[in-house]
Amino acid sequence: MIPVTPLTTERPSALATEISERLNAAIREHLLAAFAPDNKKTLRSFAAPEAAALLGVSGQFMRKVHSEGTIPEPSEIRSGRRYYSAQEIWTAREILEQSSRKKGRYVPRRRGDEKLQIWQLMNFKGGSSKSTMTIHLAHYFALRGYRVLALDLDPQGSLTSMCGISPEIEFDGLTIYDAIRFDDPVPMADVIVETYFPGLSLAPSRLLLSEFETESAVHSNPDQPFFTRIRNALAQVEGEFDLVLMDSPPQLGFLTISGMAAASSLIVPLTPSMLDVSSTAQFLELAGAYMGVIEEAGAALRYDHFKFLITRDEPTDVPSQQLTSFMRALFQDRVMSATALKSTAISDATMLKQSIYEVVRSEMTPATYDRAKSSMDAVGHEVEQMMLQAWGRV
Ligand SMILES: Nc1ncnc2c1ncn2[C@@H]1O[C@H](COP(=O)(O)OP(=O)(O)OP(=O)(O)O)[C@@H](O)[C@H]1O
Ligand SMILES: [Mg+2]
Incomplete structure (x- = not known):
């Protein structure tokens, strides 16, 4: 245990530092315990x-x-x-x-001229389940034989730590920042790491990625606009993957916009509460404006799919169900049919930096586990169908 003594500092700057040091030490200890004994994540059988x-x-x-x-x-x-x-x-x-006589029956990878699928999960509402859904989709697809790249666009690094790299502890390797920075970027292949999860690779992030926001604001080279940088980085490794899943930070900054310019499909995760719905309306108003700016700069945007995903769905909560129906009435099939249920199985798993796919059923209340897993499977299946549609297979 870390000895807990009263915080001694009064000056805000020093107090913030003291709090951060104490938190970091506690997190380090917690993570070391969670990943004991060798501090490496492994996948169950x-x-x-x-x-x-x-x-x-x-x-x-x-x-x-x-x-x-x-x-x-x-x-x-x-x-x-x-x-x-x-x-x-x-x-x-x-x-x-x-x-197998039917090609792609067991190894469903893209083939021929089927293009790399680049899906971005974005919403500037914090806590709308972007990172949770990104990791669940990543695991869903990797387990089904697709070659998946998880791209962490959030300097907070939640997706990175879900992939078994802890930005909080001693991670000083290359990150996506190094591949998209303006000065002397490294090849994208150099920043991608394999994870403990077969089929899933990661372009990690850590706090330094927020430099991209500052740099993009000052760089105004018309030959190299900021929004082309993620697209170009991904183009370098196109042949290695079937699907890229991008998690976004809870803001509409240069990183999110660069993701939008690279994406082939967008998912806006949305928790059915009035505050979240109105904040999402503002988000989309702004996003629309930025998409217009990108298009004016000559980069045509075309999405195969642009969908809402209801997250933390509570079937027994009347107000949230009314909001969900309201969204479906307004936007019909723009709202995915499958929803991600709110479940303690999901929140308990994510506390341990795991997806529901990593949890052993017997370690949870079976009915709770089954409901959560079926809901995540349904979301994954619907995205898979959309992806196959984009490839012209269904
Ligand atoms: N389906 C779910 N059921 C229960 N809890 C959930 C579910 N989805 C997400 N959560 C919990 O909600 C919290 C926020 O989720 P998450 O971190 O995925 O949101 P986010 O949109 O990525 O947040 P941020 O904007 O900070 O990046 C987490 O603690 C997570 O465990
Ligand atoms: Mg997140």
């Missing part, structure tokens, strides 16, 4: 029925391909039951794909 569901096959089919020796036995077998690492599920995908 998946029981046979979960693995079969992820591969889109029956349990019977799995037993058959094991007995025929088509796919190797997983390294973990307990009490006669098979448990698969996410990597073993990836390997099974590759093998099954080779013998």
Whole structure:
């Protein structure tokens, strides 16, 4: 435990520093405990029925391909039951794909001229579930065999820490800032790291990324406008990924706008409360104005999809349901059908920097876990359908 003594300083500047030091020390200790013993995040293994569901096959089919020796036995077998690492599920995908008559059945990656999907989650309302939904979508897609890049555009680094890198503790590696800064940027490939989660890579962030806001304000080189920088950085690694998921900071600054200029689709997560709805209206008014400025600068914006996602949905809360119906009446299918339910399973998991996909069902109240997971799966499935639509597959 950290010894807790009264804060000694009165002067605001020194007081803020003292508070920050104490908080950082406490966070460090908390995180070290959460990630013990070696301070590295790892991913759990998946029981046979979960693995079969992820591969889109029956349990019977799995037993058959094991007995025929088509796919190797997983390294973990307990009490006669098979448990698969996410990597073993990836390997099974590759093998099954080779013998499948329907191309893309097991490895659904983009092919031919299908373009890289770049989805941005944005809203300047803090706490609208941007980071939570970004990590859930990232895990949903990585578990289904897509090559996912999580791009953290928030200097707070929430997505980065969900990916197992703690910007709060000793992380001094390259970040997305280094690839988009104006002076001497490094290649995008240099800032991308693989995560502990197979299929998921990360372009990390930390506080230094906020420099981009300052620099963009002073740089006015018309050949290199700020809003082209993320787009150009992503173009360098286009072939490596199927999907980029960008988390945004809770403000409409240069980072969010540069994301908008790079995105192929937008999702605006929205909590159904009156304050959030009116703040989202202001956000979109401003966003519209900025999109106009970008277009005037000659960069045409075209989105395959531009949707609202209702987050922290509470089916038993009458006022929030009324607001949700109101949004659906006003915007019809611009509001995604699936909603992200408000659930203690989600908030408990995110406290441990995990998504619901990382939690073992038996460690939670099963009904709570099932409701939360089905809701996240439904959101993921709907985004997947939109993505396949953008590729012209459905
Ligand atoms: N579906 C959910 N059910 C319960 N809690 C949720 C849900 N989604 C998000 N939360 C909780 O709400 C809080 C805010 O979520 P999150 O950090 O994702 O929002 P954000 O929009 O990224 O915030 P910021 O604007 O600060 O970046 C978190 O503590 C998270 O655990
Ligand atoms: Mg966030």
